[in-house]
Amino acid sequence: MITSLNDKITLNNGVKMPGFGLGVYKVEDGDTAVHAVRTAIDVGYRSIDTASFYDNERSVGLAVRESGVPREELFITSKVWNDQQGYESTLKAFDESLEKLGTAYLDLYLIHWPVTGKYKETYRALETLYQEGRVRAIGVSNFHVHHLENLLADCKVKPAVNQVEYHPHLSQVELKAFCEKENIQLEAWSPLKRGRLLDEPTLVEIGNKYGKSAAQVILRWDIQHHVITIPKSITAERIQENANIFDFTLTQQEMNQIDNLNKNERAGSNPDDF
Ligand SMILES: NC(=O)c1ccc[n+]([C@@H]2O[C@H](COP(=O)([O-])OP(=O)(O)OC[C@H]3O[C@@H](n4cnc5c(N)ncnc54)[C@H](OP(=O)(O)O)[C@@H]3O)[C@@H](O)[C@H]2O)c1
Secondary structure, three states, rough: OOOOOOEEEEEOOEEEOOOEEOOOOHHHOHHHHHHHHHHHHHOOOEEEEHHHHHHHHHHHHHHHHHOOOOOHOOEEEEEEEEOOOOOOHHHHHHHHHHHHHOOOOEEEEEEEOOOOOOOHHHHHHHHHHHHHHOOEEEEEEEEOOHHHHHHHOOOOOOOOOOEEEEEEEEEHHHHHHHHHHOOOEEEEEEEOOHHHHOOOHHHHHHHHHHHOHHHHHHHHHHHHHOOOEEOOOOOOHHHHHHHOOOOOOOOHHHHHHHHOOOOOOOOOOOOOOO
16 A cells, blocks of 8 residues: 555556546646646646547646656556547657657557457557556546456556546446456546546545545545545645545454445446447
């Protein structure tokens, strides 16, 4: 389990990835995105999760350069969008992401969603990029067990990460067990269910015991479950608050109480219908 904001989890290829980071979905390109990423890096975040679809890679790149933190101390993830999938088009999409980010390499490149009939070809392009040393780790996002089984049947490089919707209302019990068995690191998107879990009485009550917010309780629950978490915020106080989760420990009983909130309820799309 990670014990600080900078602590890293070793992926299945030996690359070390911060267990905590900033997500930037729906963060407007320009000053807002630059400010959010700069604030996070100043607070001590070292991992940023973007995607070509988010249309803010230029601002993320600018903030990274302005931060003064050496590139190799940061961990940058991007993703290939659905209409960019296919072998050649993915290679092209990767080049475009690098150009926008203004970086020579990515730390992690993911297939954003499993586009039926396309994602294996797309993954072959990720393997090429990995073998060429242009990305340190490759993986997937929004893959169910059946997508992973299909991919694992003939991939050359095992995906290092599967980034999926994961929060106390969707704790992905079967998928998590499968990923643990296969040594694929689970990463939580919408860990706060986009803000819709923050009045949940169980979380508020547990938080009161430690002087923590419901958001902090959820993020701590992620960490104690060995799930990488990337909460999004553009608000400086919240960016700071979300990272302030390394000075308390949920008891096993509290972990179970939060596990029991699961309703298999999504805030986003089901990958099978998207
Ligand atoms: N792979 C995928 O398909 C996929 C899909 C969705 C998301 N993601 C990734 O996961 C990241 C996180 O998910 P998300 O952005 O959907 O949602 P989220 O992190 O669950 O929630 C973000 C929302 O919660 C608010 N918030 C953040 N911290 C808070 C706090 N301490 N107290 C109260 N409100 C707080 C934010 O508001 P403010 O910003 O206004 O402060 C924002 O409205 C994304 O940014 C993206 O990087 C990936």
